[in-house]
Amino acid sequence: MSLEIINSPIFATIQDKGRFGFNSIGVTNSGVMDEYAYLIANKLLENSEDENIIEIAFSNVEFKALKDIKVALTGAKCEFFINNTLYPTWQTYSVKAGDIIKVGKIEEGARVYFGVKGGFDIKKEFGSNSTTLKEKLGGINADRLQKGQILESKKINEFYNIRLKEKFVPKYEDTLELRVILSYQDEFFYKEEIAKFFSSIYTVSNEFNRMGCKLQGEPVSCSIDGIISEGIGFGSIQIPSDGQPIILLKDRQTIGGYPKIGSVLSIDCFKLAQAKPKTKIKFKPIEIKKAQDIVKKFYSSLR
Known part of the structure; x- marks a missing residue:
């Protein structure tokens, strides 16, 4: 014992x-x-x-x-x-x-x-x-x-x-900047909607658990209503019909049919995991090569 x-x-x-x-x-x-x-x-x-x-x-x-x-x-x-x-x-x-x-x-x-x-x-x-x-x-x-x-x-x-x-030792703040790789169905979001997504400030809602985090703020529109269900990666950002982004986390469903504008950098999802409802979220675009280098450096520093 x-x-x-x-x-x-x-x-x-x-x-x-x-x-x-x-x-x-x-x-x-x-x-x-x-x-x-x-x-x-x-x-x-x-x-x-x-x-x-x-x-x-x-x-x-x-x-x-x-x-x-x-x-x-x-x-x-x-x-x-x-x-x-x-x-x-x-x-x-x-x-x-x-x-x-x-x-x-x-x-x-x-x-x-x-x-x-x-x-x-x-x-x-x-x-x-x-x-x-x-x-x-x-x-x-x-x-x-x-x-x-x-x-x-x-x-x-x-x-x-x-x-x-x-x-x-990290500081847990009430405003987070999450880096996003545009991907998945990003070509179905008009440039104006992508610009809105990155310029808006969202709020963590009460719908936040191990499956995902639903945000509240300026709705984002997609030119398609849905897709054939496909695999979903950690940090994927779904845009459902109400336009409010959902960031999918560790207990996410394995497939889904909502269009996705991109994916939050995995190590930024760890910061999101410590957020509470009403935390402010700002998205920032990042290129995939730079994102890969940052993630690699993160894990290397912990070994």
């Missing part, structure tokens, strides 16, 4: 980098919403970069350590307590058997990542531990974490801890 969940989390799930290669049979990629926070947590813990972790989307989650373990907390700025003492995040802690760990109020951002040294001992499905509720895959019983569950991991006897330098 390692870690017991001692309250009832509103929405906490086991995630990892996701499952790949199964879209053809209708299985989505899933995985952590904010890969930056996830990869940093595993790096601090000296885990493999695809080790599983707990993604926490709402405040007040409590755990009890059942043996000595090493933990790390990254992601949204939140209250983090060990035995009722407040500690900073974005670093590791050596926790003793019997200690109570609490993730309290989320103050900035939207998702917290809680990892342990060596990860949790959970059987993979389709090559991943990621929980996908709509497909009933992964995690513990393919569901969000529940009070009384016990997560197994290795006992750790380490007395050193690691923290991330402050300059690398």
